[in-house]
Amino acid sequence: MALTNLQVRDLETVLHPYTNQATIRDTGTLVLERAKGIYVYDVDGKPYIEGMSGLWCTALGYGNEELAQTAYEQMKKLSFTHLFGGKSHDPAIELAEKLKEKAPVPISKVFFVCSGSEANDSQVKMVWYMNNALGRPQKKKIISRIKGYHGVTIASASLTGLPANHTDFDLPISGILHTSCPHHYRFAHEGETEEEFATRCAQDLEDMILREGPETVAAFIAEPVMGAGGVIVPPAGYFEKIMAVCQRYDVYMIADEVICGFGRLGEWFGSSALGYKPHSISVAKALTSAYMPVGAVMIPEEMYQATIIESKKIGTFGHGFTYSGHPVGAAVALKTLEIYERDRIIEKSAAKTPQFQAHLKALADHPLVGEARGMGLVGALEMVAHKPTKKAFEPKAGIGAYATMVAQEEGLIIRNLGDSLAVCPPLIITPEEIDDLFDRLARTLDRTLDKVKAEGLLGA
Numbered sequence: 001m002a003l004t005n006l007q008v009r010d011l012e013t014v015l016h017p018y019t020n021q022a023t024i025r026d027t028g029t030l031v032l033e034r035a036k037g038i039y040v041y042d043v044d045g046k047p048y049i050e051g052m053s054g055l056w057c058t059a060l061g062y063g064n065e066e067l068a069q070t071a072y073e074q075m076k077k078l079s080f081t082h083l084f085g086g087k088s089h090d091p092a093i094e095l096a097e098k099l100k101e102k103a104p105v106p107i108s109k110v111f112f113v114c115s116g117s118e119a120n121d122s123q124v125k126m127v128w129y130m131n132n133a134l135g136r137p138q139k140k141k142i143i144s145r146i147k148g149y150h151g152v153t154i155a156s157a158s159l160t161g162l163p164a165n166h167t168d169f170d171l172p173i174s175g176i177l178h179t180s181c182p183h184h185y186r187f188a189h190e191g192e193t194e195e196e197f198a199t200r201c202a203q204d205l206e207d208m209i210l211r212e213g214p215e216t217v218a219a220f221i222a223e224p225v226m227g228a229g230g231v232i233v234p235p236a237g238y239f240e241k242i243m244a245v246c247q248r249y250d251v252y253m254i255a256d257e258v259i260c261g262f263g264r265l266g267e268w269f270g271s272s273a274l275g276y277k278p279h280s281i282s283v284a285k286a287l288t289s290a291y292m293p294v295g296a297v298m299i300p301e302e303m304y305q306a307t308i309i310e311s312k313k314i315g316t317f318g319h320g321f322t323y324s325g326h327p328v329g330a331a332v333a334l335k336t337l338e339i340y341e342r343d344r345i346i347e348k349s350a351a352k353t354p355q356f357q358a359h360l361k362a363l364a365d366h367p368l369v370g371e372a373r374g375m376g377l378v379g380a381l382e383m384v385a386h387k388p389t390k391k392a393f394e395p396k397a398g399i400g401a402y403a404t405m406v407a408q409e410e411g412l413i414i415r416n417l418g419d420s421l422a423v424c425p426p427l428i429i430t431p432e433e434i435d436d437l438f439d440r441l442a443r444t445l446d447r448t449l450d451k452v453k454a455e456g457l458l459g460a
């Protein structure tokens, strides 16, 4: 298919993040122009259900007048001031108060950033800083998990447990370790129950801490439900067992709530939905429903006290971004949280969970689907070549990418994480729209199955 003028100009100028730079030269990009509700429209006016909330972030959907108005008003009133060296402003103060009020664990202060990667990079730096302040400079290693996703800056990409984020980027940096991934379907032994598998994952963590020396291990970071690693819901009892290990060795626990925060799993925070209590929390994405790039690190009192100790020693807390607590972003985040509360968005999205999950689980019967998994309003279908043996397709067959393209033709935007198809619609999706989304997804699977059969890849 010939590329349009916009597509050609795009390829000549834009280096696209997370994109196969070779194949995109043939396929071109999907150029979007406008959006409303759960729909985005391309330059030809074709509508698509945004089944991924952009990148797991547009919880309130598109075209929200209140958020647009809030940004406009704040831009007119005070378009910018920073929080460095004793400056502050009303929206940042109110937003920090609101986040503290909503937090599932006692939070002392809120440090503002512009993205999930910045939040997790800040977590790493602050853990190192805290342990220096506390006089234990050897306690610095941080453990994350294989298939965890925490961002792409140098420290956060190191925390991420996916090969594409490390290979030839010379990552991970030293002192960052990856323990086992709690994906029962892929990593449980033959006949191992979820409970036994969860016990083994916790044992793996304990073994790693003991091998490294508990006096050298500072923190453990985890998403409540893994997102970009494939939408992996941990087995029952997993976090309870992990938390016990962290407590035993005085390991600081960080919840990366960048996807799960603000209702994705049916509660304000995913860690509460999964029953664990972290020391600190990273948030971003749905904090503003992606109307502005805002994130935050919510820290406990012991971390705050460390910044005072170090400030007395060094003269300042030497960390912060120009746009930390940007007033327009803060105002939009505050309005977003107000809408979540006022319109009971999180309670209402939780009520839609059974319908969403039932649709998802029904697709487990499809000949291509090895596992249908999910929680709240997020899920994934893992496509396999042979269901009984869980045999995966060869990555070079590109089945996941093919299905994503077919879904696009069906007017549905999804994301393939390898051969797992992720869905994560805006929380405002209606029951009728959920039915429509899954109709399109089922057609996508059928058409993908046709190709797989035609190429003799099924059961191979």
Ligand SMILES: Cc1ncc(COP(=O)(O)O)c(C=O)c1O
Residues within 6 Å of the ligand: 055, 056, 114, 115, 116, 117, 118, 120, 149, 150, 151, 152, 223, 227, 228, 256, 257, 258, 259, 284
């Ligand atoms: C759990 C999690 N943490 C961190 C990040 C990184 O966020 P950003 O892309 O805003 O840097 C993401 C992004 O998808 C994420 O899903």
